[in-house]
Amino acid sequence: MTYPITNIALIAAALGSGLLAGVYFAFSTFIMQAFARLTVDQGVAAMQSINTTIVRSPFIALFLLTAALSVFIAVMAMLYWRGGTSILMIAGAALYLVASLLSTMVFNVPLNDALDKVDGRTAEAAQLWSTYLSDWTKWNHVRTVASLLASCAFVRALF
Structure with missing residues (x-):
């Protein structure tokens, strides 16, 4: 059993981390693969455009709010220890x-x-783009799985 404010935080964090997992999943499963099929200058330009746009979008608010909720949830779990529920929250x-x-x-x-x-039209860009596609996507897989598992843990803590 958790307090109502903690339940609200758990629901919001579960939704936030779940939504973010979906965004990351899309990038990992088809967006980055589609960008890899473009010419280097087109792929670089597309990703540069996304990187500029995303910091001005609701994505950042969701990303940071979910982080703040996660901190709150961890603090509440430690302050009001409830065994397995607190472990799931943490x-x-x-x-x-x-x-x-x-x-x-x-x-x-x-x-x-x-x-x-x-x-994107330089040799430097071609080298960077090749590395970027593999390294960025590898770390995006980590974010996808972590966000999905976080969402599952938050939901499970509610029950």
Whole structure:
């Protein structure tokens, strides 16, 4: 049993991490593959456009709100320990904060920043694009699985 405010946070965090898992899943399963089929300059331009657009979209609010909710959930789990429920709450929060948020900041964002600095028509861009496609997608797989598992842990903590 959890407090009503914690239940609301769990529901919101489950929805947020689930929605984010869906976005990441789309990128991992078909968007990046579609970009790989484009010429280097087209692929780089498309990803640069996404990277510019996403920071001004509701995605960022959802991404950061889910992080804040995860912190709140972890704190509530520790302050009001309830055995298995608290473990699930902490697990969901850790999965989201470490494997989704932190991996984004440490791996995906620096790759995006590097890509943003190149002209897609250069040899440098061709080399970077090849590495970017594999490395960015690999870390996106991590975010996908972590966000989905976090969502599952938050939902399970409600029951």
